[in-house]
Amino acid sequence: MSALSQKHLIGIKHLQKSDLELIFDTAKNFKDVLQRPIKKVPSLRDITIANLFFEDSTRTRISFELAEKRLSADTINFSASGSSVKKGETLLDTVNNILAMKVDMIVMRHSSSGAPAFLAKHINANIINAGDGTHEHPTQGLLDAFSVLEKFGTLKGLNYLIIGDIKHSRVAGSDIPLLLKMGAKVKVTGPPTLIPKYIEELGVTYEPNLRKALEWCDVANVLRIQLERMDIKFIPSLREYSLYYGINKELLDSISKDITIMHPGPINRGVELNSDVADSKQSLVLQQVENGVAIRMAVLYLLAGRG
Amino acid sequence: MQKRVLIDSLQFSLTIDRLCHQLIEHYSNFENTAIIGVQPRGTQLAERIVKRLHEIQPDSKFKFGKLDITFYRDDFRQKGKPLTANETAIDFSIENSNVVLVDDVLYTGRTIRSALDAILDFGRPTAVELLVLIDRRMHRNLPIEANYIGKEIDSITTEKVKVEWKETEGKDKVWIINE
Numbered sequence: 308m309s310a311l312s313q314k315h316l317i318g319i320k321h322l323q324k325s326d327l328e329l330i331f332d333t334a335k336n337f338k339d340v341l342q343r344p345i346k347k348v349p350s351l352r353d354i355t356i357a358n359l360f361f362e363d364s365t366r367t368r369i370s371f372e373l374a375e376k377r378l379s380a381d382t383i384n385f386s387a388s389g390s391s392v393k394k395g396e397t398l399l400d401t402v403n404n405i406l407a408m409k410v411d412m413i414v415m416r417h418s419s420s421g422a423p424a425f426l427a428k429h430i431n432a433n434i435i436n437a438g439d440g441t442h443e444h445p446t447q448g449l450l451d452a453f454s455v456l457e458k459f460g461t462l463k464g465l466n467y468l469i470i471g472d473i474k475h476s477r478v479a480g481s482d483i484p485l486l487l488k489m490g491a492k493v494k495v496t497g498p499p500t501l502i503p504k505y506i507e508e509l510g511v512t513y514e515p516n517l518r519k520a521l522e523w524c525d526v527a528n529v530l531r532i533q534l535e536r537m538d539i540k541f542i543p544s545l546r547e548y549s550l551y552y553g554i555n556k557e558l559l560d561s562i563s564k565d566i567t568i569m570h571p572g573p574i575n576r577g578v579e580l581n582s583d584v585a586d587s588k589q590s591l592v593l594q595q596v597e598n599g600v601a602i603r604m605a606v607l608y609l610l611a612g613r614g
Numbered sequence: 615m616q617k618r619v620l621i622d623s624l625q626f627s628l629t630i631d632r633l634c635h636q637l638i639e640h641y642s643n644f645e646n647t648a649i650i651g652v653q654p655r656g657t658q659l660a661e662r663i664v665k666r667l668h669e670i671q672p673d674s675k676f677k678f679g680k681l682d683i684t685f686y687r688d689d690f691r692q693k694g695k696p697l698t699a700n701e702t703a704i705d706f707s708i709e710n711s712n713v714v715l716v717d718d719v720l721y722t723g724r725t726i727r728s729a730l731d732a733i734l735d736f737g738r739p740t741a742v743e744l745l746v747l748i749d750r751r752m753h754r755n756l757p758i759e760a761n762y763i764g765k766e767i768d769s770i771t772t773e774k775v776k777v778e779w780k781e782t783e784g785k786d787k788v789w790i791i792n793e
Contacts, residue, residue, distance in 0.1 A: 310696055329698075336699040340685070344707075345735040348685035378685075608685075612696025 311609050315427045315434040318443040319485045327488060331453055333605035334598070341377070341601060351380035354611050356412045357405050360437070361387040361398075364416055366572050366596060367437050367447070371414050374603035380611075383410070398422060399429055406432055412611065415439075420477075433610045441475045441536060447571050448481025450602040452489060454595045455526055458567060463490035468524035470517070471552060471579055472501045475536040478571045482528060483509050496520040497530075497552055500541040517552055521562050528569040529554055529580050545578050555581040559589065567591055617791040620748070620775070621765060626786035629764045633745060634666045636762050637714065640743075644676035647712040648739075652729050653682040653700040656717035658779055659747055663716060679704035681715075686728040702732075709737030714762075718777045720746040723758035748775050748788060 311326050319327075340348055356375050360368055368384075375382045385405070387393075392401060402413065412433045415423050420440030427434050438444040456462055467486050473479045473495050486493050493511040495502060502513055514520040521527060532548060542548045559566060568584055569591045576582050585592060621629065641647050644667075651660025657680045667674050684699040715729055726744060733742065747764035753771065769775065769790060778787045 309698065333699060336682070336684075336701070339702055343735055344737065347735070349731065350685045350687075350690055353691070609696050612691060 310613050314610070314613060315423070315436075316445050316606055316610065317424050317427060317434065317436050319445050319448050319481045319488070320443070322445075322488075324488050327449075327452075327485065330449060330602070330605050330609065331456060333609060334449075334453055334601045337377075337604040337608070338598070338601040340604075347377050347379060349379045350608055351375070351378040351611050354378075354411045355381040355383070355409065356414060356607070357383050357385060357410045358437075359385045359402070359405070359413060359415045359417075361392070361415070361417045361422075362438070364437070366599065367416065367444075370596070370599040371435075371437060371446075371603050374600050374607055377600065378604055378607060380412075380607070398426070402426055402430060406430060412607070433613075435606060435610065438477050440477065441480070442477055443480040444477040444571075445481050446599070446603050446606060447478050448485045449606070450595055450599045451478070451482055451528060451569060451571070452485050453602055454569065454591050454598050455567070456489075457594070457598070458591065459525070462486060465491040465526065466524045467491045467493050468520050468527045469493065469495045469530065470520070470527055470554070471497045471530035472532050472541075473497055473506065473530070474501045474503050474541070475533045476530050478528070478530060483511055487511070494520055494523060498542055498548065518558070518562075521558070521566060522564075524566060525564075526567045526569060527554070528571070530571065531573065531575055532579055545575075549578050553577075553579055553581065554584050556583040556587065559584060565589065569595060572596070615791065615793050617789050619787060620767060620790050621786075621788040623786045626788070629747070630662055630666055631670075633747075633762050633764060634663060634670055637663070637667065637745070638671055638674075641676075641712065641714075643671070644674045646710075646740075647675070647714065648677045648679055648704075648706065648708055649714045649716060650679045650681050650704065650708075650733070652715060652717040652725060653680055653684075653702070655719075655777065656715075658781070659718050659745075659777075660716035662779075663745070677706050677711075679706070681729060681732055683725060683728040683732050686732045688724060688728065704736050707737045708733065708739045710740050711737075713739045713742045714745055715742060716745045718746065719748045719750060719775050720744070720758075720760050720763075721750045721753055721775075723754045723756040726758050727756050747777060750775060 414435045414437050416437040417439050420442035422439050423434050423436040469479050487510050496514050568589050574580050651657035664678050680703045682700040682702040684697045743761040745762040746760045749763045749766045750769050751766050774791045776789045780786050
């Protein structure tokens with residue numbers, strides 16, 4: 308029997324390979340639970356979890372909430388709009404007030420990178436990062452890797468390509484360390500303005516040519532262009548981006564091998580990914596969403612069990 | 615550390631045979647009956663029983679499953695680390711069928727309490743019975759008793775009962791160990 312090495316899930320970079328394997332194994336068990344007629348277990352019935360969403364979300368929020376309910380935890384939901392945050396309350400005060408009502412775990416999304424790490428230093432509850440600014444989105448990274456693992460059986464030696472807005476992507480921030488830790492090879496592609504300057508120090512390579520990059524990879528994770536995070540123009544226009552880095556069926560058909568396509572959602576159809584690919588058999592998009600619940604159940608279960 | 619043999623190889627196979635015959639006596643051809651081993655160690659016993667039942671009565675019609683109870687335990691968060699789960703393999707409905715739960719050792723009864731909870735998530739069985747190899751009577755925390763018992767023993771709480779299997783340890787044997 309083993310336990311996670313961390314009390315919080317702030318980022319993949321803090322986890323060891325054994326932690327990742329434990330999470331994947333546990334997620335597999337929970338995926339079985341989710342196939343049953345009664346998709347619920349009583350494990351976390353004495354736990355209260357607060358979902359603090361300081362930034363908009365559909366998938367992640369529903370996925371976390373469902374995972375919590377499937378584990379029989381009590382949940383409270385909080386979103387920044389319509390709360391006292393608008394009146395000027397600080398993050399720490401807000402969270403301490405919620406914790407004063409005897410909450411055991413916090414799931415938090417925040418637009419500032421490092422917000423969950425800051426909280427972890429000041430409060431006692433387990434914190435799970437549900438995406439912080441442009442830093443990390445660990446449960447997305449885990450569900451991406453889990454979905455690939457399920458399809459290919461192993462991550463070792465796999466060629467994994469991340470396409471698009473790497474600079475603003477917290478998904479890339481979690482995918483890159485996770486896949487490297489599990490022994491995969493990672494390449495990124497996208498317009499040079501959207502690639503972080505020292506990306507190669509993470510152990511990945513940059514290939515500006517989309518076609519060459521696709522020829523290399525087994526799996527391509529297509530990222531969303533995050534216009535909301537771009538305070539200046541990084542690309543001339545969406546049309547131009549789509550022309551050079553958009554993925555469509557014609558392009559994929561002209562590549563010599565079958566590539567598995569992933570997308571963390573929400574998809575800008577017709578920009579980074581065309582419908583003829585997003586809805587095709589090559590796409591793992593819906594499996595990713597399905598696996599999200601199992602992965603989040605595993606993370607919640609393992610962190611709660613650590614006490 | 616002291617240890618002594620509770621059941622040796624010969625007794626072991628006789629006990630398994632007796633339990634099988636008791637099951638046949640009650641269920642005859644096992645119509646509408648499922649034998650379910652509680653993971654991880656009850657499964658090993660269940661597999662042995664299933665194998666022997668097929669030898670004694672080849673037309674037995676029971677279904678066989680494995681049940682993991684990790685997520686249903688009541689001592690979650692009391693052990694300081696999470697409990698690692700095992701596979702559950704019940705690919706049939708147990709709605710309106712008879713279930714024989716199989717575990718190696720019955721001690722406090724808490725495992726079986728969890729198993730009863732877990733089994734209800736697969737449907738409503740007509741009846742559930744319990745088969746155990748060793749019953750450590752006098753230590754029950756809950757009002758739970760077995761219907762088929764390999765051997766009843768009196769033990770103290772500092773003692774441990776260990777079941778060894780031909781497949782994994784080389785010999786079928788049950789030990790009682792005082793640490």
